[in-house]
Amino acid sequence: AQSVSQHxxxxxxxxxxxxxxxxxxxxxxxxxxxxxVQYPGQHLQLLLKxxxxxxxxxxxxxxxxxxxxxxxxxxxRKPSVQWSDTAEYFCAVNRGSQxxxxxxxxxxxxVKP
Amino acid sequence: xxxxxxxxxxxITKRGxxxxxxxxxxxxxxxxxxxxxxxxQGPEFLTYFQNEAQLEKSxxxxxxxxxxxxxxxxxxxxxxxxxxxxxxxxxxxxSLWQGxxxxxxxxxxxxxxx
Numbered sequence: 001a002q003s004v005s006q007h008x009x010x011x012x013x014x015x016x017x018x019x020x021x022x023x024x025x026x027x028x029x030x031x032x033x034x035x036x037v038q039y040p041g042q043h044l045q046l047l048l049k050x051x052x053x054x055x056x057x058x059x060x061x062x063x064x065x066x067x068x069x070x071x072x073x074x075x076x077r078k079p080s081v082q083w084s085d086t087a088e089y090f091c092a093v094n095r096g097s098q099x100x101x102x103x104x105x106x107x108x109x110x111v112k113p
Numbered sequence: 114x115x116x117x118x119x120x121x122x123x124x125i126t127k128r129g130x131x132x133x134x135x136x137x138x139x140x141x142x143x144x145x146x147x148x149x150x151x152x153x154q155g156p157e158f159l160t161y162f163q164n165e166a167q168l169e170k171s172x173x174x175x176x177x178x179x180x181x182x183x184x185x186x187x188x189x190x191x192x193x194x195x196x197x198x199x200x201x202x203x204x205x206x207x208s209l210w211q212g213x214x215x216x217x218x219x220x221x222x223x224x225x226x227x
Contacts, residue, residue: 004155032213044156044204044218051213090155099144099214100169101206103155 002027006091006104013081014112021076021107023091033074034092034101035065044090050074061085083113115139117219119205125225126195133191134222138207145188146216147180148204149173156204162188163210195226 007022025031035047048059055067065076074091088108092101118137126132138145144163148156159178160170164185174180177195182188192199202221208214 034215036218043220044206046215046217049215092155098169099161099208099210099216100146100158100171101148101156101216102158105153106155 002093002095002102004091004093004102004104006089006107008107009105010108010110012110012112015083016080017111019076019078019081019085019109021089021091021109023074023076023104024072025074025091025093025102026072027093027095028072029095031093031095033065033067034094035059035063035074035076036090036092036103037087038090038106039087047076047089081109081111083111085109086111117205117207117217119203119219119222121222122220123223123225125227127227128195128197130195131191131193132195132224133189134203134205134224135187135189136205136207136219137187138205139209139217142207142209142217143185144208144210144214144216145182146206146208147188147190148206150202150204150221151200159190192224195224197226200224200226 003026005024033050036044037047058064088106090106091104146161147159150156162182177193180190204221205219206216208216
């Protein structure tokens with residue numbers, strides 16, 4: 001069965017530190033990849049997505065992610081985090097016409113001011 | 114706000130009672146999804162509709178769960194004979210399927226079964 005692994009459960013950073021959140025998936029076929037973010041008290045919002053083309057995708061608020069097919073990975077990065085980035089981040093994957101998303105367990109990011 | 118809306122936002126019920134949740138998708142979106150999220154987990158897929166047709170159901174969706182999307186617009190998710198293990202956040206998402214899609218999520222309905 002497909003699965004998505006997010007390696008870090010809770011990450012604590014100081015402002016201006018660089019961020020990288022890991023995401024690996026288990027499916028070997030064509031996949032679509034997503035990062036969603038959930039700010040405290042808010043609903044899930046799309047941060048960025050990859051369908052095809054350039055494996056380096058840029059999203060909102062300075063986030064980017066790189067799809068590495070050989071490693072089945074889609075890691076999220078941001079060069080300099082802000083306190084307002086404190087949130088929970090979810091990696092998700094679906095494949096082809098099967099729309100249902102498979103989510104990782106999420107990584108909680110706490111940014112200290 | 115023209116996003117996905119869900120009602121109620123919170124529901125407390127006693128074990129054995131039936132509950133029904135409603136989701137209103139973004140207008141013109143043809144796909145509607147239901148997910149369930151428990152503490153410390155990511156959302157888990159339950160079922161989805163394309164227009165009014167229910168195309169897939171997860172094995173998580175026991176026979177106590179039923180979902181409808183009668184006119185291809187809003188959807189309802191009913192849980193019969195609720196159990197404490199049904200306590201979770203129930204999320205709805207919608208998308209415009211055109212050979213690819215991006216799902217937009219609603220705020221969720223938090224269910225607590227006592």
